[in-house]
Amino acid sequence: MNxxxxxxxxxxxxxxxxxxxxxxxxxxxxxxIDNRVRxxxxxxxxxxxxxxxxxxxxxxxxxxxxxxxxxxPSKVQPANTSDWQDLEGQELADALGIVPxxxxxxxxxxxxxxxxxxxVVVFDTTAYCYNASDYGIINPVExxxxxxxxxxxxxxxxxxxxxxxxxxxxxxxxxxxKDTPTPDQTERLQALMATIKxxxxxxxxxx
Amino acid sequence: MATADDDFAAFAAAETPKLLRLxxxxxxxxxxxxxxxxxxxxxxxxxxANIVNKDNPGAYARRTMINLNLNRLxxxxxxxxxxxxxxxxxxxxxxxxxxxxxxxxxxxxxxxQRAAVxxxxxxxxxxxxxxxxxxxxxxxxxxxxxxxxQALRAAAPSNPARTTRPEVRG
Numbered sequence: 001m002n003x004x005x006x007x008x009x010x011x012x013x014x015x016x017x018x019x020x021x022x023x024x025x026x027x028x029x030x031x032x033i034d035n036r037v038r039x040x041x042x043x044x045x046x047x048x049x050x051x052x053x054x055x056x057x058x059x060x061x062x063x064x065x066x067x068x069x070x071x072x073p074s075k076v077q078p079a080n081t082s083d084w085q086d087l088e089g090q091e092l093a094d095a096l097g098i099v100p101x102x103x104x105x106x107x108x109x110x111x112x113x114x115x116x117x118x119x120v121v122v123f124d125t126t127a128y129c130y131n132a133s134d135y136g137i138i139n140p141v142e143x144x145x146x147x148x149x150x151x152x153x154x155x156x157x158x159x160x161x162x163x164x165x166x167x168x169x170x171x172x173x174x175x176x177x178k179d180t181p182t183p184d185q186t187e188r189l190q191a192l193m194a195t196i197k198x199x200x201x202x203x204x205x206x207x
Numbered sequence: 208m209a210t211a212d213d214d215f216a217a218f219a220a221a222e223t224p225k226l227l228r229l230x231x232x233x234x235x236x237x238x239x240x241x242x243x244x245x246x247x248x249x250x251x252x253x254x255x256a257n258i259v260n261k262d263n264p265g266a267y268a269r270r271t272m273i274n275l276n277l278n279r280l281x282x283x284x285x286x287x288x289x290x291x292x293x294x295x296x297x298x299x300x301x302x303x304x305x306x307x308x309x310x311x312x313x314x315x316x317x318x319x320q321r322a323a324v325x326x327x328x329x330x331x332x333x334x335x336x337x338x339x340x341x342x343x344x345x346x347x348x349x350x351x352x353x354x355x356x357q358a359l360r361a362a363a364p365s366n367p368a369r370t371t372r373p374e375v376r377g
Binding site for chain 1: 215216219220223224227228231232235237240241244245246248249250252253306309310325328329356359360363364
């Protein structure tokens with residue numbers, strides 16, 4: 001019994017130590033949270049509008065088809081707005097001027113958008129579609145899909161792609177384009193580069 | 208007069224450090240932890256008026272965060288087919304051996320057990336509150352806690368029966 005009490009005390013202490021070793025909220029924590037709240041509200045409004053528009057269009061198309069007799073309804077491919085929910089890192093996507101996709105949708109999206117989006121980078125927890133021909137990030141033939149997770153590893157089939165993609169920090173910075181990246185973005189890009197180098201080394205790709 | 212947004216801002220400011228601690232212990236990765244906190248609060252903020260009137264917002268935030276973390280764990284399990292790089296926790300976050308064992312032991316627990324023991328040990332939450340947060344019965348929480356404690360005790364350095372560290376997974 002005493003042993004358990006002592007052990008529980010050790011566990012409690014370790015929990016507190018572990019928590020103390022953790023990060024502190026960033027200076028602009030409130031701002032970051034507010035931004036995400038606003039974005040979710042905006043996305044929710046957009047979804048409502050899009051769903052309403054699709055519903056109206058569907059009714060109108062069906063009406064035309066019924067009224068027009070032999071006219072078949074045109075094939076409409078509305079954007080799948082559900083794919084756009086729960087996105088993270090939208091600020092960066094906005095800064096990059098690229099299309100964010102839900103991580104679960106990476107491969108499907110890449111397939112359906114190719115060749116327009118010939119590369120997909122998972123940056124932190126968000127996937128970004130790049131138009132490789134615009135940004136020159138990777139060889140679009142060799143690397144259709146480039147996936148990266150800040151701390152994790154990409155899905156195994158993509159390691160080869162990642163390793164063979166000739167990604168340089170400057171290319172990534174260039175992808176940000178219009179402005180100089182913020183220190184935070186630069187830091188994350190450097191982290192990205194470090195991991196890419198690690199993948200390359202593992203895959204035996206020379207520097 | 209304070210608006211709903213002000214009200215939410217005050218709630219977020221007060222809860223963020225506590226939620227971040229919880230998220231950190233659940234994930235042991237500062238990026239994931241901060242992301243969980245942000246995501247949970249963003250979800251709450253977007254429907255604050257509904258939440259604040261009918262629920263305990265603190266419990267709601269924790270429930271949201273734990274559910275998001277469970278989703279994250281499922282996603283990681285599905286996606287990370289290759290060996291994981293060293294986790295943040297092992298790289299830099301804590302040099303102390305005394306918590307390294309805890310990190311490894313927590314990794315060995317299933318997601319809900321991990322959440323239950325973390326809420327109990329870190330936040331000192333009573334069983335009824337943990338049940339509310341995990342959205343399950345108190346009996347289930349007791350089971351989670353019992354199994355989780357057993358695993359942690361077995362891994363704790365002060366346990367004389369401890370021989371090896373638990374296997375790390377997830």
